[in-house]
Each structure stands twice: as C-alpha cells, then as structure tokens.
Amino acid sequence: MENNTKDIVNKYGFKFTKSLGQNFLIDDSVLRDIVAGAEVANEDFVIEIGPGVGTLTKELLKKAKKVLAIELDSDLIPILQEELKEYDNFEIINKDVLKVDFEELLKDEDPVKLVANLPYYVTTPIIASLLKGKYKFKSLTIMIQKEVGERIAAEPNNKDYGSLSLLVQYYCDVRTIRKVSPSSFIPKPKVDSIVVRLDKLDKPRVEVKDEELFFKIIRASFNMRRKTLWNGLKSLGFDKNIIEKAFENSNIDNKRRGETLSIEEFGNLANSIKDLL
Structure with missing residues (x-):
C-alpha cells in the first residue's frame, strides 16, 4: 500500500495543500486496523470524510454496502473517480463536511458508520457537529491528533479532561484502537496520531432537562x-x-x-x- 498511495500521488502530479491539513496514510498496518476497528460489514452504509486518494476508501468499499465520501479539495475528485471507478457502491460529494446536510444524506440508511482520517485543523468542530446533530451514526471510527484523542477519553482530575471529554462521553462510549506515528503519512505531520472509535449510546449518558x-x-x-x-x-x-x-x-x-x-x-x-x- 505504501507505494500505492505514493504512486497515485505521483501519477496525477497531486500537490498537497497545507491549509487543508492533507496527510495521506501510507502504512498498511494502520489501514487494516482502522477497517478492523470500525467493524464494517456488508449491510453498512459508510460515510468517509477526507478520502484523500482513496486508499482507505478502497478497503471500505470491499466490505460495505456503500461508501459515500465527502471531499473538500476539488482536485481530488477526478483522481478518486478514476481510481475507484470499478466500484459501483461508491459515491463522492465535493463539499465542506461542516456544510453537509446529514439528515438529508442519511435518510433511510441504517446502520450508518463513519470512518475518517479527519483533517486535524478542524477535528473538534467536525466531532461536535456530528454528535450534536444527533444523526443516526452507529459509530465513528476516526484518526485524529493524539492530543485530541487523549482529551476525548480523559476522566475527571486529569489535565486533559475538559469540555470536549464531556461532549463526546455524553453521547458515546470511547475506545482507543491504536496510536499512529508521523512516519505513517505523506507528508509527515508534526504530531502523533491516534485512532479512536466512538460508539453512539442509545440515549445520552446522563438525563438533563436542558x-x-x-x-x-x-x-x-x-x-x-x-x-x-x-x-x-x-x-x-x-x-x-x-x-x-x-x-x-x-x-x-x-x-x-x-x-x-x-x-x-x-x-x-x-x-x-x-x-x-
């Protein structure tokens, strides 16, 4: 896979956009662990945010009923359409994920799982939007900055515990799938990463009146x-x-x-x- 991602980038002369936080996965073991950790099955409708050149997308397409990818960078759309053209269960939307109407998108789909290597500069707004929107995701398996992952999983009396911990834990059970080093990406990010899975609770963890x-x-x-x-x-x-x-x-x-x-x-x-x- 390592050569595959690099080959696709070179084949199309793709130029990374720093402002979009583009770091593409090149580590086969991480890819396998994300797919296994998400437990994608053939009845699942999968949403992927930020598919890059489609390396993870391809593995998800082999297992899911359908994969709908949301990509902001219009330069990646023709690459994804070409590289994944053999899959009839693939759909791509060229849009900012924070402006997507998930209510309309998901309609009668069930079960729905989200799998994503989230752009780190906008991780928290995306998580907050997906959870507060009360969409019917069964789980969210996301690769995020290690520091953010530690905040999400933190418990009281811990320096990482804060508003984000409580927001996520109000709606979900949290578990860590694995840590990921910068060398697993091109270009290499300056921070360590972590893959976490958020399983939506049937009802919020505590009953609040407002x-x-x-x-x-x-x-x-x-x-x-x-x-x-x-x-x-x-x-x-x-x-x-x-x-x-x-x-x-x-x-x-x-x-x-x-x-x-x-x-x-x-x-x-x-x-x-x-x-x-």
Missing part, C-alpha cells in the same frame, strides 16, 4: 480552569441566590473546580439550575 444549559455550564467551568465552579457560574450572569441554592440542591461544593466534576455531577448541577430559573 442540553444547551448543560453544555453552557460545562464550557463556563473550563474557560477558567484554575477558577472555582462558583466563579464559572457567576460568569454566566446567574443570580447569586440561584447559584447558592443550585450547589446546595446538587450537593456539590462550590469551591471545587470544573475538572473535578463527573458528567453525572455536571448533569445534577445543570438540572438544579434549570429548576430554579
């Missing part, structure tokens, strides 16, 4: 990591009496910092505030 408020409280609690929860909530403009009562009702010490709270505690705090508003 999701928008829940995430607003989480963001405020981590905006100033060294500050107390009290200061975080005060920044949202809540009445002092409401804040005091909410801490009392949820049995949480207002001198604690956000990084010490579990997702259940954040849920209780958000619900207490909602009841008092």
Whole structure:
C-alpha cells in the first residue's frame, strides 16, 4: 500500500495543500486496523470524510454496502473517480463536511458508520457537529491528533479532561484502537496520531432537562480552569441566590473546580439550575 498511495500521488502530479491539513496514510498496518476497528460489514452504509486518494476508501468499499465520501479539495475528485471507478457502491460529494446536510444524506440508511482520517485543523468542530446533530451514526471510527484523542477519553482530575471529554462521553462510549506515528503519512505531520472509535449510546449518558444549559455550564467551568465552579457560574450572569441554592440542591461544593466534576455531577448541577430559573 505504501507505494500505492505514493504512486497515485505521483501519477496525477497531486500537490498537497497545507491549509487543508492533507496527510495521506501510507502504512498498511494502520489501514487494516482502522477497517478492523470500525467493524464494517456488508449491510453498512459508510460515510468517509477526507478520502484523500482513496486508499482507505478502497478497503471500505470491499466490505460495505456503500461508501459515500465527502471531499473538500476539488482536485481530488477526478483522481478518486478514476481510481475507484470499478466500484459501483461508491459515491463522492465535493463539499465542506461542516456544510453537509446529514439528515438529508442519511435518510433511510441504517446502520450508518463513519470512518475518517479527519483533517486535524478542524477535528473538534467536525466531532461536535456530528454528535450534536444527533444523526443516526452507529459509530465513528476516526484518526485524529493524539492530543485530541487523549482529551476525548480523559476522566475527571486529569489535565486533559475538559469540555470536549464531556461532549463526546455524553453521547458515546470511547475506545482507543491504536496510536499512529508521523512516519505513517505523506507528508509527515508534526504530531502523533491516534485512532479512536466512538460508539453512539442509545440515549445520552446522563438525563438533563436542558442540553444547551448543560453544555453552557460545562464550557463556563473550563474557560477558567484554575477558577472555582462558583466563579464559572457567576460568569454566566446567574443570580447569586440561584447559584447558592443550585450547589446546595446538587450537593456539590462550590469551591471545587470544573475538572473535578463527573458528567453525572455536571448533569445534577445543570438540572438544579434549570429548576430554579
């Protein structure tokens, strides 16, 4: 495979665009682990974001019912169409993934799995958009920057624990498939990578009365990591009496910092505030 990716790049004289965060996979073992980790089966409708020259796409096409790839770089579209022309279960969309209407795209498809080597400069917005959109993905198997992967999987009282950890864990179970070194790509990125699988839960991990408020409280609690929860909530403009009562009702010490709270505690705090508003 290593030569295959390089050969395709050379064959078409493709020039990498740094601003699009293009790093193409050339390591066969990583490719196998992504496909195996995603557990793609012949009844699956697979969405791939950023297919590059189609190396991973080709392996997915051999196993899935259909693969729909979303690629922003229009220079890659004719390459993908030519390289994958033998597969009648392949479709490509030339679009920014953040502007795709997944509701329309997925329609009656089920089960749906997302598999992607996400562009690192826009990883967090993509993950947030896919999870908050409540689309019917069964799982998301994604290669991302190692540092982001560690934040996603982090637990309370850990320096990596924050808003992203809570967002992902609210909607999904998280497991790490493998780490990936820069030498597995062309061109080599400056950071290590990691493949993680996010399995969507049937319902969110905690029951909250107002999701928008829940995430607003989480963001405020981590905006100033060294500050107390009290200061975080005060920044949202809540009445002092409401804040005091909410801490009392949820049995949480207002001198604690956000990084010490579990997702259940954040849920209780958000619900207490909602009841008092």
